[in-house]
Amino acid sequence: MTRIDDVARLAGVSTATVSRALRGLPTVSAATRRRVLAAAEQLEYAVSPSASRLAGGRTGTIAVVVPRITRWFFGTVVEAVEDFLQQSGYDLLLYNLGGREQTRQRVLRTADLHKRVDAVMLVATPLRPAELTALTRLELPGVTISSGTPVPGWPCVRIDDVGVARTATRHLLDLGHRRIAHITGDPDELAYTTHLDRRRGYRDVLRDAGITPDPYLDVESQFTIGGGARATEELLRRGDPPTAIFAACDEMAMGAMTALRDAGLRVPQDVSVIGVDDHDLASALGLSTIAQPAAEQGRLAARILLDPLHGGPPAPPVRRRPDPPGSPVILPTRLIVRESTAPPRAH
Amino acid sequence: MTRIDDVARLAGVSTATVSRALRGLPTVSAATRRRVLAAAEQLEYAVSPSASRLAGGRTGTIAVVVPRITRWFFGTVVEAVEDFLQQSGYDLLLYNLGGREQTRQRVLRTADLHKRVDAVMLVATPLRPAELTALTRLELPGVTISSGTPVPGWPCVRIDDVGVARTATRHLLDLGHRRIAHITGDPDELAYTTHLDRRRGYRDVLRDAGITPDPYLDVESQFTIGGGARATEELLRRGDPPTAIFAACDEMAMGAMTALRDAGLRVPQDVSVIGVDDHDLASALGLSTIAQPAAEQGRLAARILLDPLHGGPPAPPVRRRPDPPGSPVILPTRLIVRESTAPPRAH
DNA sequence: CTGAAAGCGCTTACAG
DNA sequence: CTGAAAGCGCTTACAG
Structure with missing residues (x-):
């Protein structure tokens, strides 16, 4: 596998410059960037996520926790979230609780979580007091969808x-x-x-x-x-x-x-x-x-989560939302009348 | 966050020993292991996946590629696979193709995949010739479920x-x-x-x-x-x-x-x-x-995938299956007669 | 705008 | 069974 110094050599620059050019940082001249991109392309270079995460302190990964992926609402939410994350260059780490105590403990083992992801999306997953305390202490960014425990500092997307x-x-x-x-x-x-x-x-x-x-x-x-x-x-x-x-x-x-x-x-x-x-x-x-709107809730939550995470163009890692949001975002619902409802028969 | 040397110091051993003890390698005395585990417990230590992956060359992650997670079969398979991987200590990286050409290219950008996961599970995802060539060249272990392109060296779990x-x-x-x-x-x-x-x-x-x-x-x-x-x-x-x-x-x-x-x-x-x-x-x-048996297909495929991956107790990273399996594993199906089928009306 | 060097936190030969 | 040291492949101040 090609490494960053292969690209640096071919482009005639330092590895630091390759790193900057590839991530789109503004402090690289147009000409240099072009050369780096061409070299990377030619060598079919892909950055090593492990190395990048270790050095950069960001994982580029979002944990998505759902009760059961096979239920309509959760499947639909995950699909929308995955779509958004994929386009934003984030990996989606799926946690399907499925009522298993063991999985639950693993997920909410906060030290584990903290080293694994940049942020957490909790879908309809209420927390126990101890879990909430631990999660809050982590200062990880997060967002919740649907009902569940409100986490201080985490926005919430839901319906009424x-x-x-x-x-x-x-x-x-x-x-x-x-x-x-x-x-x-x-x-x-x-x-x-x-x-x-x-x-x-x-x-x-x-x-x-x-x-x-x-x-x-x-x-x-x-x-x-x-x-x-x-x-x-x-x-x-x-x-x-x-x-x-x-x-x-x-x-x-x-x-x-x-x-x-x-x-x-x-x-x-x-x-x-x-x-x-x-x-x-x-x-x-x-x-x-x-x-x-299930997909819409997923999409919106993902957008909210990534927005502060990016922290603007130079993308310094942001460890928590600048302004802890207040009230939840409530998405609209609507009545659809089909054939399963009708007036009762006369007595 | 606690690091490995915090644990080493508390336990009075080297970081190498902590690493070995925590991973259950056999070359550690019982007494030492006990001390290390106690120290790790006390400090709430969790290994850094990024560092571990970079140093060890293994990602502890499996890519699972499905056409659409919202379809019954795929949701059910993913749930079973996630369960198995979770219990085995692997992360599940979800790729939901969803008919999007862009996602497809990203997933099957093989250099990307190679640095990101240890193995791939392809669920009902046929490959284009170029994709198959690239994937085969990677020498990544993998498994396929259901119909799709047979990948040389990858076992296949399916029905008839x-x-x-x-x-x-x-x-x-x-x-x-x-x-x-x-x-x-x-x-x-x-x-x-x-x-x-x-x-x-x-x-x-x-x-x-x-x-x-x-x-x-x-x-x-x-x-x-x-x-x-x-x-x-x-x-x-x-x-x-x-x-x-x-x-x-x-x-x-x-x-x-x-x-x-x-x-x-x-x-x-x-x-x-x-x-x-x-x-x-x-x-x-x-x-x-x-x-x-959708869940059963997922579970079995996960088991097959992890089996050679573990490569026995000392768990040296194995890059490909020792014996490329031959014919697919065919799981049984059965007719269930309910009310939607009956003899035709007489002419 | 660019580079040299340190460092991220582990695991792995190697030596004992 | 255990440790010292190198190295995994990046990113980040720091300096220019």
Whole structure:
């Protein structure tokens, strides 16, 4: 493999100059830069990341932590982030927690993390108090997406989860529903707030309409298709089924549709169903939903993260954001009405 | 951050000994090892990957290249691979091609890759001749999953795509169908063989049954839900619809079910549908399919890749597999009959 | 705008 | 089983 001194020799300059020219630093004359680039091209030179990182103190790598890459939201976010990082010349180090305690500890072993990446993106990953303390002490730049623990100094990109639930529930009320159930996920997980926020929005709107939220119509399970199915079966088992179900995500809504069908109930004639996300399959299934911009959240978070990291043209390594940002960036969501929601049948 | 000499000082040994003890090399006395580990623990020492990589010549990183992480098969594979690598102490560098020429070039810029990772896993990513040549010259260890270009010296983990198609088609024939359509994906992509293999199995079985494959019943689109829907719409537009559709993957099958429903046709009463994968949603939708072990393929491929990489306990860096493996490892698949396939209605 | 030299934090022969 | 020393391939003050 060609090294930097091969390029330096061919271009007739020092290795320091090659380094500067290749990184686009402004302190290199146009003529010299041209010669260096030509030499590098000719020798098919690629910088050694290990050497560059050791000498420069930057890793050029971003850690992206997600609960489960196979869930629609996280896959979509990662795809968008990877795209952005790739174009910016950063590597993406993927951590898929997958509910494994061991992985979790490895990721949040902060000394490990600190020497491995320049910044961290935490997607819907709530932190335990000890983890938060350790991470904060690191002074690594970072960004969070979606609900989770706010990390001091880290910007946050998300949607308005309470608002989303309000919109969904109001849509069902507007159609004339009164017995509206809610199914949601992950009660056992850490300090997730997504399911709490969405439940809050649901209850608030019911109360505004003069309806007392009925605990019997509120079932927790997992944020998956199977979780939605199980929650719905539980709902049906309790007797006196609702005329509408607000599922905390589309995957759960799909599970609900299946469980309803299996129970001989038709959607929307017998029971209306609405979810949250606008999953790829939602339109195929005719599922009404509150669309959230997943890719956009990933892209924006990546942009925010890299912006201070670059620290301007001469790119001195910046170890933390100059101005710790305040409130989260809230991206808009919108109601999409499809075939899975309709007025309840007359009594 | 603590460095190796901090640990050495506390333990009262040289940095060389710390290095050996921490990596578990056998040439360290038990007592010394204990002291080193205690010191490292006490100082919360974590090795610097950059320094270690530069000095050791190994990156401890595996590149995983997938077409689109958001597609079921690839997400599931990546999750399994990440799990395995994580447990083995390797980092996973994710490359999501996403049809972007630019990313593709960056990934397959071999000098870049060589300095960045110890090995490569190529998932369903066919190579252009120039890419194959460059990659082969690198002498990097690697493994491929699913169809794609065989790389000399790289093992391959996959399923029998021809066999899968045969089983699916035969299932439809056994039910009594004669007008069986096939919808598949990615004709524009590079030298994919998946769609070719599956088409071959489909045609072979038809011919065995004395049926001449009808090009009018064979539509190409994309390997996605939308692709399946579009292919099916095209099929219906051509008139005289089939009584059954064999879709090259479950996502296309789901799109087909939607398109059929939109056209006022019922599944399976009017048209039977079968896919390939056993996607998470397949059982929810009652979709008959040929199940393939996606996670298992990822896990196995990771194991194969790391096995020679470790090269035994003393772990000297091995640059290529000792014995270039021969034929691919073929994992079993199985027919799962659900509600989307049934005998055709009597004429 | 450019170069010589030090240094980033490890691992690896080599010697004992 | 252990240590002293060289070296991995860059980047960064520092000096000019």
